[in-house]
Amino acid sequence: MKTLSVSLLAAACVAALSLWFSSAAVLPEMLAEASITPTRQAFLTSGVQIGFVVGALGFAVLGLPDRIHPARLFAACAATAALVNAALLVTPIGGNAAIAARVVTGALLAGVYPVGMKIAVGWGTRDRGFLVGLLVGALTLGSASPHLIALSGGANWRVTVSITSLAGLSAAFLMLGVQLGPYHAQAARFDIRAVTRAWTDRRIRLAYAGYLGHMWELYAVWSWAGAAMAASFALRMAPEDALPLARIATFCAVAAGGIACIAARWIADRIGKAQVAILALAVSGTCALAAALTFGGPVWIVVAVFVLWGFSVIPDSAQFSALVADFAPPEQAGSLMTLQTALGFALTFVTVQATPVIAASTGWPPVLALLALGPAFGLVAMIRLHHMGRR
Structure with a gap:
């Protein structure tokens, strides 16, 4: 059960974290279609950062990982983030709505990676260092993936955004098979x-x-x-x-x-x-x-x-x-x-x-x-x- 749950969790982190740089990876193709100022180009990526800060503090203050089953919270946040990421397909390129979607995506990812870390450490004590390293590695690989996905999309940046959105949805389904470990504990407010x-x-x-x-x-x-x-x-x-x-x-x-x-x-x-x-x-x-x-x-x-x-x-x-x-x-x-x-x-x-x-x-x-x-x-x-x- 431990191996299966941790494996599914790591795979879900890779898939969900592909949403983080989905816009940064295709920015050159976006610029080919629309004129975006350097400041707005940066906001398409940095908006995720500020959203994550607000989301992390909000989850901690409200104690949501203790009120909602962590695996279900992870799944809900990943699925919602995927849908918000897909909004890039229909909003004006580099516009306020697109930047707002990036901020919301970041806030929702605060319910993915930190919550995933909490689930991981609940599966061990002696190998907790390995479990933490595995999750950080999954975060890193997921963050890298949009650059590779962008190659498959070629000049059509919407393919990359669509694939990363589908990856976020797949992360939600993967989390349905994740169980909590014997060392799972409540997180302090x-x-x-x-x-x-x-x-x-x-x-x-x-x-x-x-x-x-x-x-x-x-x-x-x-x-x-x-x-x-x-x-x-x-x-x-x-x-x-x-x-x-x-x-x-x-x-x-x-x-x-x-x-x-x-x-x-x-x-x-x-x-x-x-x-x-x-x-x-x-x-x-x-x-x-x-x-x-x-x-x-x-x-x-x-x-x-x-x-x-x-x-x-x-x-x-x-x-x-x-x-x-x-x-x-x-x-x-x-x-x-x-x-x-x-x-x-x-x-x-x-x-x-x-x-x-x-x-x-x-x-x-x-x-x-x-x-x-x-x-x-x-x-x-x-x-x-x-x-x-x-x-």
Whole structure:
């Protein structure tokens, strides 16, 4: 029962999370049909981020995962998100209704991934690290999938939106076969006192700082790596060849992180969570600078840099939440992790929104270099946290 339920859950996460970047993956085809300002282009992706923040806080405050069977809540949110995503097919391209649909999709996905994580950890204690890594890997693979799906749609972006919407509906059906594990427990309601502890407890504050540095680059890379690589490749080949190659490279880059997530949880149990975060932040920050320096260079070098960036940008994600859980009082751990997630995704709204706007005026290399500021900030925080543990 455990293997079946966890397998169905992981598959459902992959399918449902394909909705996240369904518009970003087909933006070039949308621009071929309609003129969309850089700001509105960004809103089509960053709207999901802000919707997720509002949704996550709303679910936590209302305690919905405890009032509704988690698997049914996941299914309902995935199905509804799929229908809202399909609204992109009938709303004006880049219009207010399309952006609103992206915000609502993000809010509904807050009932998918966090709830899926809660279901997963209910199936084990000793292998909980593996279960968390598996779900983060599923999130990563699902986020990568629209770039691969976009290749099948060719110039017709509506095919990609339709396929991702059907994937969201399939996630709902998959969840009908998921059972709750023997270690399933109620989630605590959001405790406003967690805000104070997040600031006064230095260990938690440093874990938050590391997470914010990580989130500074993560979704900006996932959202715009394809656009950056397409622009870089276009300096070496025909634009009609650059875009398909950029999509394949983006899928490989993001999907590589999914493999790294599972390995990171295994390594963290042996060398420590902070050490894994330090290594990942150092590599991803270096890749950000390398991406700026190699922009417009040989295609194989650019692809290699972005794939390594994608591999290193995500495996530390679960470590920050685990560190907060380690340091927090048990009765506030859930609220502190919810607050951490909300702050991180709120920050991604800024970076995802700003990246294409700045790139339109300065070019891609300066923007890619700026993304290195996040992991540099997080790296300093995690080194300090590591030194605290050695005292």
